[in-house]
Amino acid sequence: MTELLRIEDLRVAFSTRAGTVDALHGVSLSLEKGQTLGLVGESGSGKSVTAYAITRLLDRAGKITGGRILFRGTDVTRVPERDLRALRGAAMSMIFQNPRAALNPIRSVGDQIADAIRAHRDLSKKEARAQALDLLKAVLIRDPETRLDAYPHELSGGMCQRIMIAMAIACEPDLLIADEPTTGLDVTTQKTVMDLLARITADRGMAMVLITHDLGLAAQYCRDIVVMERGRIVESGETRALFSDPQHPYTRRLIAASPTPRSTVEDLARAAQEAGEVLPPIAATPRPAPEPGTPPLLEVRNLIKDYGAPTRAVDDVSFSIPRGGSLGLVGESGSGKSTLSRLICRLIDKTDGDVIFDGEAIGGIPARDFHRAPQRRDIQIVFQDPNDSLNPRFSAFDSIAHPLRTLEGLRDGATLKARVEEAAQRSGLPPELLTRFPHQLSGGQKARVGIARAIALRPRLLVLDEPTAALDVSVQAIILNLLDRLRREDGMAFLFVSHDLNVVRMMCERVVVLRLGKVVEEGSGHSLFANPQSAYTRELLAAIPHFDPAPVPVQA
Amino acid sequence: MSATLRHAGWVMRGNPVTALAIAGVALLVLVAILAPWITPYDPIASSVAEALRPPSAAHLFGTDQLGRDILSRLIMATRLDLMIAASAVILSFAAGAVIGAFCGYRGGTLDRVVGRVVDVLMAFPLFVLAMAMVAALGNRVENIVIATAIINLPFYIRFARAEVNIRRDAGWVEAARAGGEGHLAIVLRFLLPNVLPAMAVQISLNLGWAILNAAGLSFIGLGVTAPTPEWGIMVAEGARFITAGQWWLVAFPGLALMLTVLCFNLMGDGLRDILDPRMRT
Numbered sequence: 001m002t003e004l005l006r007i008e009d010l011r012v013a014f015s016t017r018a019g020t021v022d023a024l025h026g027v028s029l030s031l032e033k034g035q036t037l038g039l040v041g042e043s044g045s046g047k048s049v050t051a052y053a054i055t056r057l058l059d060r061a062g063k064i065t066g067g068r069i070l071f072r073g074t075d076v077t078r079v080p081e082r083d084l085r086a087l088r089g090a091a092m093s094m095i096f097q098n099p100r101a102a103l104n105p106i107r108s109v110g111d112q113i114a115d116a117i118r119a120h121r122d123l124s125k126k127e128a129r130a131q132a133l134d135l136l137k138a139v140l141i142r143d144p145e146t147r148l149d150a151y152p153h154e155l156s157g158g159m160c161q162r163i164m165i166a167m168a169i170a171c172e173p174d175l176l177i178a179d180e181p182t183t184g185l186d187v188t189t190q191k192t193v194m195d196l197l198a199r200i201t202a203d204r205g206m207a208m209v210l211i212t213h214d215l216g217l218a219a220q221y222c223r224d225i226v227v228m229e230r231g232r233i234v235e236s237g238e239t240r241a242l243f244s245d246p247q248h249p250y251t252r253r254l255i256a257a258s259p260t261p262r263s264t265v266e267d268l269a270r271a272a273q274e275a276g277e278v279l280p281p282i283a284a285t286p287r288p289a290p291e292p293g294t295p296p297l298l299e300v301r302n303l304i305k306d307y308g309a310p311t312r313a314v315d316d317v318s319f320s321i322p323r324g325g326s327l328g329l330v331g332e333s334g335s336g337k338s339t340l341s342r343l344i345c346r347l348i349d350k351t352d353g354d355v356i357f358d359g360e361a362i363g364g365i366p367a368r369d370f371h372r373a374p375q376r377r378d379i380q381i382v383f384q385d386p387n388d389s390l391n392p393r394f395s396a397f398d399s400i401a402h403p404l405r406t407l408e409g410l411r412d413g414a415t416l417k418a419r420v421e422e423a424a425q426r427s428g429l430p431p432e433l434l435t436r437f438p439h440q441l442s443g444g445q446k447a448r449v450g451i452a453r454a455i456a457l458r459p460r461l462l463v464l465d466e467p468t469a470a471l472d473v474s475v476q477a478i479i480l481n482l483l484d485r486l487r488r489e490d491g492m493a494f495l496f497v498s499h500d501l502n503v504v505r506m507m508c509e510r511v512v513v514l515r516l517g518k519v520v521e522e523g524s525g526h527s528l529f530a531n532p533q534s535a536y537t538r539e540l541l542a543a544i545p546h547f548d549p550a551p552v553p554v555q556a
Numbered sequence: 557m558s559a560t561l562r563h564a565g566w567v568m569r570g571n572p573v574t575a576l577a578i579a580g581v582a583l584l585v586l587v588a589i590l591a592p593w594i595t596p597y598d599p600i601a602s603s604v605a606e607a608l609r610p611p612s613a614a615h616l617f618g619t620d621q622l623g624r625d626i627l628s629r630l631i632m633a634t635r636l637d638l639m640i641a642a643s644a645v646i647l648s649f650a651a652g653a654v655i656g657a658f659c660g661y662r663g664g665t666l667d668r669v670v671g672r673v674v675d676v677l678m679a680f681p682l683f684v685l686a687m688a689m690v691a692a693l694g695n696r697v698e699n700i701v702i703a704t705a706i707i708n709l710p711f712y713i714r715f716a717r718a719e720v721n722i723r724r725d726a727g728w729v730e731a732a733r734a735g736g737e738g739h740l741a742i743v744l745r746f747l748l749p750n751v752l753p754a755m756a757v758q759i760s761l762n763l764g765w766a767i768l769n770a771a772g773l774s775f776i777g778l779g780v781t782a783p784t785p786e787w788g789i790m791v792a793e794g795a796r797f798i799t800a801g802q803w804w805l806v807a808f809p810g811l812a813l814m815l816t817v818l819c820f821n822l823m824g825d826g827l828r829d830i831l832d833p834r835m836r837t
Contacts, residue, residue: 371738381730390727391746399731
């Protein structure tokens with residue numbers, strides 16, 4: 001095998017307001033022709049910086065301060081800017097994380113592919129268009145003749161990513177760098193896109209560097225894996241060997257923190273402890289178990305939400321959650337799970353059906369008046385994106401104190417302070433962070449503020465809308481473990497909304513699978529996994545990438 | 557507070573023009589406040605013997621056709637012009653931000669009605685509208701303020717509406733609702749404070765524009781009347797003497813107007829960087 005890419009002791013630094021920050025501290029790796037390499041790590045590990053350095057696409061603040069990047073024997077770090085253009089696209093190309101943002105919204109996708117071809121080859125417009133059509137066929141786009149003239153907004157996220165793949169392979173590069181190519185796509189779409197990518201690179205003998213935070217994905221599609229942490233490579237090796245016998249503690253932690261079909265919350269707790277998470281002893285006395293025969297805490301009856309679109313966002317959904325119980329809502333984008341969680345939180349109004357909380361019908365109270373309803377403090381919600389769910393002008397203290405002030409009428413004083421600090425402590429948020437503003441907190445810390453705010457009132461039902469979707473796996477492990485503890489401490493009921501079946505199975509006793517607003521399947525977490533009844537659930541389960549027991553071979 | 561100051565210092569070190577503009581505005585405000593005590597001469601006392609003297613040691617900026625000291629008149633005029641501009645902008649900002657924020661939050665009929673009214677207001681040539689209003693309401697300083705406020709109102713309404721609209725469904729607004737907050741408080745205590753930094757830029761740009769507007773109205777003889785010192789009137793009166801070579805009657809008030817507007821405009825951009833908490837690290 002001939003070596004295609006060799007990186008020797010690569011160092012990259014970014015100049016920021018606080019001075020120069022080193023992003024890569026001497027990264028070395030090599031890649032053969034046609035090899036697939038997975039670059040895994042969490043945010044801040046430097047995996048994307050490595051990719052941008054290879055293509056010399058670092059932004060102005062980033063500088064390669066040392067080392068060499070040998071691509072087909074030439075040192076990319078020394079190539080003058082004008083020669084780079086011949087290299088990019090033709091010899092190496094890149095697929096970006098957000099396909100919609102990477103495509104020009106006002107040009108048809110066919111023109112954009114043709115542009116990519118004509119940038120490197122002297123072809124007429126007609127010839128380029130014919131090639132673009134071939135490429136669309138290669139990336140398995142249905143009805144390619146008409147899609148050639150489509151604009152990015154007319155295509156789904158998965159299709160946009162296929163267009164990006166078509167552009168990236170247009171000039172038959174030797175190296176394809178895919179930077180989180182399927183983040184933000186549904187699992188089933190992820191599977192089709194990744195299968196396609198794997199087949200194309202194998203067919204055309206391209207080498208691929210797959211950058212991802214998802215260990216399962218890397219394991220399934222890459223021959224070798226490089227694990228990065230804080231700008232350093234901590235471990236590398238052949239995929240199966242690396243996963244069966246990880247050497248570095250960080251790799252072990254990462255593997256332990258990744259939810260698998262068999263992992264339990266206790267596994268996550270261990271991963272959390274290894275990461276140095278110290279949780280306070282159980283603070284509250286659990287609520288007494290409900291008497292047999294008491295009505296469920298929450299009952300959703302034939303709930304419908306119609307936005308006037310051809311299909312209803314939520315279409316005749318019924319389920320119930322017992323006191324202190326936990327129910328998972330799973331579905332892909334457009335399944336109506338977020339709408340449903342907002343209906344139950346009474347942030348939006350239903351079209352029909354009812355929501356019964358603790359024996360009282362609350363579906364009829366208009367959402368705009370629900371803030372005055374007595375049930376407001378009993379139903380709280382943790383939002384998906386911790387960056388978006390905190391008021392930028394409120395300190396962490398004010399964010400957590402807000403519901404206590406409005407719903408319990410606590411004014412500034414020792415009681416309020418004590419309650420806020422207690423909620424923060426139970427959420428694992430150090431008290432010294434309470435004076436900080438959201439932009440001064442990390443993603444995991446913001447998630448904790450969001451959780452502390454929701455549990456401060458000791459609600460009886462906590463709705464969790466993808467609470468960990470925006471977090472790194474190790475942070476996710478800690479947060480999930482924390483949520484599970486809180487539920488047991490307080491006897492809260494959970495409605496856990498997620499696209500991640502593994503997470504839902506760990507966290508919930510019962511699971512409801514939604515598709516296009518309808519309930520596809522309902523059952524206990526374990527039976528749903530062991531013996532899925534509907535074809536859709538089976539498809540969902542099959543699409544989740546695994547890294548154990550052994551990498552599943554790629555279907556061609 | 558000290559963090560804000562540190563941050564402001566950082567922004568100004570990176571962008572000295574902002575620092576210069578802020579210093580300029582501060583100087584203007586200081587001059588306006590101290591005006592009655594720092595004028596070397598009585599700004600309205602005329603002395604025919606001293607008429608039309610070019611700049612000299614005794615009269616730094618020269619004297620006008622009635623022998624009044626131009627520097628003293630400029631200083632007194634700073635006070636009047638800044639006051640007109642500031643009151644007009646504060647009025648339209650306060651009303652516009654609240655109206656716009658409610659429209660952006662509620663949407664629906666209220667939003668549509670207010671939106672069309674704003675469209676109608678903006679369809680008029682704004683200066684002509686201001687002229688008509690002053691003419692109709694009466695030739696007084698208060699009416700210049702009201703007219704300037706009204707013609708500025710549409711911009712604030714639109715701005716606040718758009719900024720609130722994009723934040724209306726943000727997670728932290730939903731969180732506030734889940735926290736039991738009423739709609740009025742969400743608009744006033746959650747949304748408006750988040751919109752203010754962006755609006756501060758608008759305010760600063762608008763102050764310059766309002767000064768020009770007030771000066772323009774006086775220039776054509778509306779609002780402030782002679783012998784009150786005001787930049788627009790001074791330019792209007794001095795214009796007759798340019799052809800005779802007595803340039804200082806026009807040049808100094810004109811320069812004052814230009815520098816003031818420039819300072820406010822430059823300050824606008826710097827303010828955005830200073831007031832936005834996300835720019836801090």
